[in-house]
Amino acid sequence: GKKVLIVYAHQEPKSFNGSLLKIAVEELTKQGCSVTVSDLYAMQFEPRATRNDIVGRLHNSEAFNYGVETWEAYKRGALSKDLVEEQKKVQEADLLIFQFPLFWFNMPAILKGWMDRVLVQGFAYDLSKAYDGGLLQGKLSLFSFTTGGSQEMYSNEGIGGDIRYVLWPMQHGIMHFCGVKVLEPHICYAPENVSDEKRKEMLTAWTQRLKTLWKEEPIDCSPEWYFK
Amino acid sequence: GKKVLIVYAHQEPKSFNGSLLKIAVEELTKQGCSVTVSDLYAMQFEPRATRNDIVGRLHNSEAFNYGVETWEAYKRGALSKDLVEEQKKVQEADLLIFQFPLFWFNMPAILKGWMDRVLVQGFAYDLSKAYDGGLLQGKLSLFSFTTGGSQEMYSNEGIGGDIRYVLWPMQHGIMHFCGVKVLEPHICYAPENVSDEKRKEMLTAWTQRLKTLWKEEPIDCSPEWYFK
Numbered sequence: 001g002k003k004v005l006i007v008y009a010h011q012e013p014k015s016f017n018g019s020l021l022k023i024a025v026e027e028l029t030k031q032g033c034s035v036t037v038s039d040l041y042a043m044q045f046e047p048r049a050t051r052n053d054i055v056g057r058l059h060n061s062e063a064f065n066y067g068v069e070t071w072e073a074y075k076r077g078a079l080s081k082d083l084v085e086e087q088k089k090v091q092e093a094d095l096l097i098f099q100f101p102l103f104w105f106n107m108p109a110i111l112k113g114w115m116d117r118v119l120v121q122g123f124a125y126d127l128s129k130a131y132d133g134g135l136l137q138g139k140l141s142l143f144s145f146t147t148g149g150s151q152e153m154y155s156n157e158g159i160g161g162d163i164r165y166v167l168w169p170m171q172h173g174i175m176h177f178c179g180v181k182v183l184e185p186h187i188c189y190a191p192e193n194v195s196d197e198k199r200k201e202m203l204t205a206w207t208q209r210l211k212t213l214w215k216e217e218p219i220d221c222s223p224e225w226y227f228k
Numbered sequence: 229g230k231k232v233l234i235v236y237a238h239q240e241p242k243s244f245n246g247s248l249l250k251i252a253v254e255e256l257t258k259q260g261c262s263v264t265v266s267d268l269y270a271m272q273f274e275p276r277a278t279r280n281d282i283v284g285r286l287h288n289s290e291a292f293n294y295g296v297e298t299w300e301a302y303k304r305g306a307l308s309k310d311l312v313e314e315q316k317k318v319q320e321a322d323l324l325i326f327q328f329p330l331f332w333f334n335m336p337a338i339l340k341g342w343m344d345r346v347l348v349q350g351f352a353y354d355l356s357k358a359y360d361g362g363l364l365q366g367k368l369s370l371f372s373f374t375t376g377g378s379q380e381m382y383s384n385e386g387i388g389g390d391i392r393y394v395l396w397p398m399q400h401g402i403m404h405f406c407g408v409k410v411l412e413p414h415i416c417y418a419p420e421n422v423s424d425e426k427r428k429e430m431l432t433a434w435t436q437r438l439k440t441l442w443k444e445e446p447i448d449c450s451p452e453w454y455f456k
Contacts, residue, residue, distance in 0.1 A: 011278060012292040047275040047337035050239060064240040065420075067376070105401025106334060109275035109344050113337030131387055148295070159359055161451050165396050173333025173394065192293075223389050227455050 001032040002214065005093035009100040009111040011041045016146055016191040016199065020206055021099050024144075027210040036089050040110045046082065047113020053080045071121040079120070086118040095213075096141045096180065098170075102148070105166045115174055124178040134179025140218065141175040143167065144186040144206075151189040163187060164226045172221050181218035229260035230442065233321035237328040237339040239269045244374055244419040244427065248434055249327050252372075255438040264317050268338045274310065275341020281308045299349040307348070314346040323441075324369045324408065326398075330376070333394045343402055352406040362407025368446065369403040371395065372414040372434075379417040391415060392454045400449050409446035 006024055010017035021037065028035050038045070049066045051058070058064065059072040073079045079087075090096065100111050107115075119125075125134045147154065147163075154163040163185075171182045186209060188202045219225055234252055238245035249265065256263050266273070277294050279286070286292065287300040301307045307315075318324065328339050335343075347353075353362045375382065375391075382391040391413075399410045414437060416430045447453055 011294060014291040015293070041276070041278065044276075047341060048269070048272075049331070049336060049338070050269065063242040065243070066239060103277070103344050104340075104347070104405075105397035106340065108277060109337045109341030110277070112332075112334065112340045113275060116331050116337050119332070161396065161400070165393070165451075165455070166401065168389065168393050169333035169397065172389070177332075223393075227393070 001034055002094045003092050004028050004033050004035045004095045004097060005038065005089045006035065006097045006099055007038045007040065007111065007114055009040045009098075009108045009114075015101075016188065016202075017099055017101055019203055020144060020146075020188070023203060023206050024097060024099070024210060027207055031210075031214075036093070038086060038089065038114070040114060045110055045114060047110050047116070049113070049116050053083060053117060054078055055080060067121060070117075074120050074122040083117055083120070086114065087120075087123055090118065090124075090136070090139075094139060096139060096175075097144055098141070099144045101146045102166070105160075107145075107170065119174070119178060130177050130179075132179060134177060137179035139180045140183055141171075141180045142183040142186065142213075143170055146188045146191050148190060148192070150193070154189070162226075168226045171219075172226070176221040182221050183213070183216050183218055229262055230256075230322045231320050232256050232261050232263045232323045232325060233266065233317045234263065234325045234327055235266045235268065235339065235342055237268045237326075237336045237342075243329075244416065244430075245327055245329055247431055248372060248374075248416070251431060251434050252325060252327070252438060255435055259439075259442075264321070266314060266317065266342070268342060273338055273342060275338050275344070277341070277344050281311060281345060282306055283308060295349060298345075302348050302350040311345055311348070314342065315348075315351055318346065318352075318364065318367075322367060324367060324403075325372055326369070327372045329374045330394070333388075335373075335398065347402070347406060358405050358407075360407060362405060365407035367408045368411055369399075369408045370411040370414065370441075371398055374416045374419050376420070377418060378421070382417070390454075396454045399447075400454070404449040410449045411441070411444050411446055 006021060008021050012018060025035050051064055054069050054073040055078045059069055100107050124136055129135055149160050152158050153160040156162050167185055175182050186206060191199055191202060234249060236249050240246060253263050279292060282297050282301040283306045287297055328335050352364055357363055377388050380386050381388040384390050395413055403410050414434060419427055419430060
């Protein structure tokens with residue numbers, strides 16, 4: 001069976017994001033996948049990139065450089081335990097699903113902190129090992145999120161612009177940078193502002209998509225997909 | 229004199245970001261501005277959006293909805309003290325400067341957490357009060373940041389794409405959404421990979437820009453600026 005890591009960033013299990021998470025765990029497990037969930041709020045995951053991420057002495061204690069220090073710590077096995085655990089989950093996964101509500105055209109800070117702290121140099125990329133040559137090659141990723149605004153607002157003519165504009169930093173700038181292929185995002189628009197029936201349809205659509213997920217081809221993660 | 233709030237997200241005062249902060253404080257103070265700094269790492273600013281942001285009872289304790297709860301808490305004066313303090317600084321400022329290193333095509337999580345938690349509904353925007361009608365009208369903002377990648381990488385032909393693509397969620401999705409006008413960003417490309425002389429030139433350029441900052445016109449914060 002395939003291995004899936006779901007990195008989940010919502011405070012409330014009864015939320016719509018909580019339902020989407022539950023569906024993914026159930027459907028993928030039913031398919032025979034091994035599913036791991038990093039429930040960031042429940043874990044009280046630390047989003048701040050600080051000196052605490054390095055165990056023991058610093059490479060250069062005169063002037064703290066987070067990128068250099070975590071790179072060096074990774075090489076000598078001196079990253080903090082919570083990071084090592086997340087990296088192990090990433091290493092083992094065939095597919096990474098990120099489930100979250102869009103906050104300010106972006107992921108919530110707690111999830112951004114997961115990216116900032118887990119995907120360190122040496123582990124996820126290296127000097128000349130980025131994008132198609134990134135160190136996490138062979139894996140897939142999928143951004144699944146809810147919005148506050150409607151689909152019309154996030155269109156080319158809408159005030160929020162094309163929703164793909166907000167996907168660029170996440171999909172290209174993070175996942176593609178690490179060599180991870182990107183599946184089509186899964187977007188539920190404004191679940192708080194639609195009818196119960198529409199919400200049920202959205203949940204069913206997610207279940208249906210998951211049934212054939214492993215047959216999907218990744219997107220072409222180039223500027224054309226986002227901006228043309 | 230004008231009032232300036234600098235929201236600063238770097239761990240190390242001796243860093244290049246630290247030098248840019250120092251320059252801004254000195255130059256703007258010399259001009260007679262009143263400058264306040266929110267030094268997020270030094271403050272150990274909390275980036276996680278949780279129930280702790282609401283003092284006392286919840287509006288709906290059955291299912292926690294951060295957006296609804298902070299909106300309700302704002303209206304009845306029940307937001308946590310650290311948020312109230314940041315909101316007061318924002319309220320008083322004529323100009324907001326965000327100083328940070330670009331992490332993963334975006335701001336560091338600690339700064340994203342400042343956006344997520346401080347700019348709550350009722351304070352920064354409201355139901356039909358967003359974009360040009362946002363509640364923080366009359367203020368200016370400026371994103372000043374350093375990159376790891378070179379200017380060539382962040383060009384239209386570069387693998388990172390036009391740097392303006394990463395500015396859309398920050399400038400349009402956050403500041404413009406709240407009614408704040410946006411000045412041209414100030415970008416120092418790859419300060420860790422250039423000569424001492426080039427670094428000095430970058431610092432001088434920042435000082436020079438600040439001297440005539442109040443004469444600048446905001447950008448036209450529409451899709452054309454970012455994607456055409």
